[in-house]
Amino acid sequence: MPILSLDTYDIHIAPVTETLPPLLERLEFGRLFVLVDENTREHCLPKLREALQDQAFHTIQIQSGEQHKDIGTCQLIWQQLMQQQAGRDALLLNLGGGVIGDMGGFCAGTFKRGIPFVQIPTTLLSQVDASVGGKLGIDFMQVKNSIGLFRDPQAVLIDPTFLLTLPPREVRSGFAEVIKHSLIQEPQQWAQLQQLQELNAADWISLIPDSVRVKERIVAEDPYEKGLRKALNFGHTIGHGIEGEELHSADPLLHGEAIAIGMVCEAWLSHQLLALPEQDLEQISRYILSIYGHRPLAPERYRDYLQLMRNDKKNEGQSINFSLLHAVGQPAINQYCSERLIKESLDFYNQLQ
Ligand SMILES: NC(=O)c1ccc[n+]([C@@H]2O[C@H](COP(=O)([O-])OP(=O)(O)OC[C@H]3O[C@@H](n4cnc5c(N)ncnc54)[C@H](O)[C@@H]3O)[C@@H](O)[C@H]2O)c1
Ligand SMILES: [Zn+2]
The missing domain is CATH 3.40.50.1970 (Rossmann fold)
Structure with missing residues (x-):
């Protein structure tokens, strides 16, 4: 079936x-x-x-x-x-x-x-x-x-x-997309995920179908990424900037590891711009750090992260286009914010430990 x-x-x-x-x-x-x-x-x-x-x-x-x-x-x-x-x-x-x-x-x-x-x-x-x-x-x-x-x-x-x-680090990296799908469309799965602390204890047979359904539902509604499909980019605007820049470091990040940091920063932006409740921001940050640990971002690299974000294909002109959250389960596409606020979101991530 x-x-x-x-x-x-x-x-x-x-x-x-x-x-x-x-x-x-x-x-x-x-x-x-x-x-x-x-x-x-x-x-x-x-x-x-x-x-x-x-x-x-x-x-x-x-x-x-x-x-x-x-x-x-x-x-x-x-x-x-x-x-x-x-x-x-x-x-x-x-x-x-x-x-x-x-x-x-x-x-x-x-x-x-x-x-x-x-x-x-x-x-x-x-x-x-x-x-x-x-x-x-x-x-x-x-x-x-x-x-x-x-x-x-x-x-x-x-x-x-x-x-x-699959090497555990690859499993953990892919898990960032499971977290993302739950945050943009499945508040119930998000609540369940937070019970899961050890990925090698994960029940993939039940987790994967819910996650696939989110992606499929969104793609079915907007196959060519004219609107809603952009919601799947939550965490990816800042995440891609960090992933691209850190490619040249001694210890490059896997895609999902960078997206995990991006989701924390973009949850903070969602709290600032769209009233994502503080409690949700805290839960998201705490859970992501519990799975991925914390990797400090050097402030002198912020400019390079931003440079890469400006190349993002969702952008129009010079403004950086974000897919954020009004609330868990309620994505908000085509959001723009100042570079000052983007840097503050990186500072927010940095001060978490
Ligand atoms: N088409 C899309 O919508 C879409 C969405 C997201 C990502 N992508 C693309 O996906 C790619 C990343 O995919 P990925 O993270 O699966 O990386 P990958 O395909 O490079 O696989 C990661 C590593 O795992 C190994 N591997 C695969 N299965 C294994 C298994 N069962 N046991 C042991 N080793 C195994 C691979 O050989 C590889 O070394 C990127 O190129 C990205 O652009 C596409
Ligand atoms: Zn991704």
Whole structure:
């Protein structure tokens, strides 16, 4: 049973050994391809192989990491599809995190004007966020996701047991998107999450569906990010600024770790500008620090963070566009604020300990 039936495809949350066989039976396809990186080949492919039973397939392996999410790697993928005589009826299974899903979907969406593909996300971030919403793409000239397209998969198969081999730091990073989804749309899940202190005790089978539903509901209402979909950027305006700048530091932050800091700062802005209650601001800050700890931000870097925020694609002209919260569960899009206030929000984060 799908947990969500969308106009053109279903999202299933169950062991892939249960969800893949009936899907393959239903789809008509020619050659079958599986895209992996070295980690998902080792940790996830054995289970997929079990699900595929005696179905023949060709594995395409690429190197893991955001630095390989580029046109060079796409060429390797297209080459293999070509050499293996993939026709328009070939089917590609993308087995991996957001890098594999975004790039595999992009390669499928463009090869011979588009072949069908299935997303099988194996990181928490890709299960609750990247695999839902139809955005596919790669990085180009240092600009993230600047080449790509919108295209739906045949299905999204989420198997929470893949998370068992994911490094704990990656789990914690993906968890920032779970926190974000609860804050923008699910006050009840936010209340529940705060009971959860140890991520390795998390009941992903019950947490993931609620989180996926938030993303899916928002995307269904606004597929091309004209309005409400921007709510998903809560924490991301300041978070991206910090993530980009800290990339060059000795200890770069993972995406979700930077977004966690961004959510604290943007909750403070929400309190200043939109009357998000003080008690909510305190709860958000306390919970995020309890999960992510505290990483002081050097005030001499504030200018560089702001410079990166000015490049954010949501902006119009010179003003920095924020997605904030009126209250937990009530997002507010297209909010603008002064640079002085943004710096004060960074100060607010810094003085927490
Ligand atoms: N399309 C969208 O809407 C959307 C949304 C959010 C993020 N993204 C994209 O997602 C990407 C980030 O995705 P990510 O955080 O999943 O990173 P990732 O794909 O780089 O995966 C993180 C690491 O975990 C490894 N890995 C994956 N699954 C594993 C498993 N089960 N066991 C052990 N190791 C495993 C990978 O090999 C990699 O080293 C970014 O490129 C971002 O732009 C896209
Ligand atoms: Zn994010």
